Amino acid sequence: MVINRGLYVRLAGAAVLWGGTFVAGRLLAAEVSPAAAAFVRFALAGAVLAALAWREGEPVAWTPRTLGWFALLGLTGVAGYNLLFFTGLRTVEAGRAALIIANNPVAIAAGAALVLGERLGLRASLGIGVAVVGACVVVSRGHPLQVLRGGVGVGELCIAGCVVCWTAYTLIGRRALAGLSPLQATAGACVVGAAILAGPALAGGLARGIGAWSATAWASALYLALGGTVLAFVWYYRGVQALGAARAGVFINLVPVSGVVFGWLFLGERLDPSVWVGGALVATGIALTRTRAEAPPVRTGSS
Template identity: 50%
Template sequence: MIIYLKLLVTMVLWGGTFIAGRLVVQDMGAFAAAFCRFAIASLALLTLTYTIEGHLPQPPRKLWLPIALLGLTGIFAYNVFFFSGLQTVEAGRAALIIALNPVAIALGAALFFKDPLSRTKLLGIGLSLLGAAVVISDGDPVRLLRGDVGIGELFMLGCVVSWMGYSLLGKVVMAELSPFVTTTYACLVGALMLLGPALAEGLVGAIREAIRPGIAAAAPTTWGGLLYLGILGSAVGFTWYYDGLKQLGPARAGVFINLVPVFAIALAALFLQETPTSSLVLGGSLVIAGVVITNR
């Protein structure tokens, strides 16, 4: 019972990352926000890794490149797209677009690992893509045919592609390292990759007048959002989810992922006063139904 409660709370925490991210990008650029999130997450994950694993295993040299690519795709690219998209896209809509992740992973596995796509999976993929089209176009899919898609929605689709790459690369690395250690290394590498662009964006603007003020002017709400994203949304969320994977297996634990956009929409309505539209409800229902069918 406790593990089910942990997974449920994890989904609430992950739903809340969209609200926290939406608040953070009001005061901070995408690179600076992403760096701060994973600098905090890396410190927390290192502490948890030494607590849980006893030490941080050194990866073999052959895994250095795959780990670097994990940091590039799942941490650097995903979070730059994430924070950039949330500058213009409402938290609830963003969560439903990113709910396409399992569908993208299934397509990527079929393309790169030759995993079979059954008729059931194809049906689920089709439903999810139709639902995403409704969400992205705000109920008018014809807009997509005209190329009338906002830059924020494109950034969110970039999140989906980035996470697909991260997940597929993770199969290679996690053949030799535990998921928790793999995530720790990915966060460390990704944070280092984000440091340079974050500095250029104004991370230490109060020190050098040539760099525009950024983080120095951040409001207390922004710092609270960053701590939430780094500690609760990343370190605690990953720890509890991997605990669920270990105890229940990927199939039973993975079902909980479908709750993330539901909680994101509910929390966005509560804290950001975002009113769900009929197209959001319809499209979101299709996306979630498609993901459930795809994962069967």
């Protein structure tokens, strides 16, 4: 019982840490280019995760096969996701972004049905529809028909693009990384993703500008790398290994909640009706989509 209580605390802590990435990302995006922010985050996280994998007796296997898969994962879940993430957070509130990205489990379920042929029942299909409506309410700030008319901002579209990138990352991981531990897979993806980001970051003046980063920027980058990537990943997947994916995955629902609360507490973001209504629809859709037989979201961390 004591062990389970400790696991539950760590799982909740991982979800809260991920919720905090939206605030840290918004603070970092306010003064650093998206490529520079993403590169620094994953250069630090990748180095720490690779060292941790070696220490745990699970060194990353750098073979031609794994390098190819790591490149795909790095392009989608690291480089693509985070370029869109930091670009979107320049104009989109942390809480609103968290609710949009809360659609990840729903998009993954739909993608698995379309690409991998996984069966999608009536309840799950209804959940996808409800969640999509909720996402449209959040993205359009309470005017969902604007999505059809193209009246949605670039920032909102970038955050929605994060969901597409994460879905691709997850589906690739399910097919490609059988035989690798979660720690090995995530470390490899972070290292290769950081390498992909290095060029755009340097071209954007990272070498010249990094010395002028404020204390807030460095604190945000360290939080994103060590708290939101390394620590949250380790806590979450230890919970998955001990409790199973379905029970551990329930805690992911705390991510958008903590993102909204942190945005209100630390950034003074206003919680307008579209956030409440859209968030309730997204939560309902996720609840309908999840099943007891659900597989792990994939061998990796989150936001």
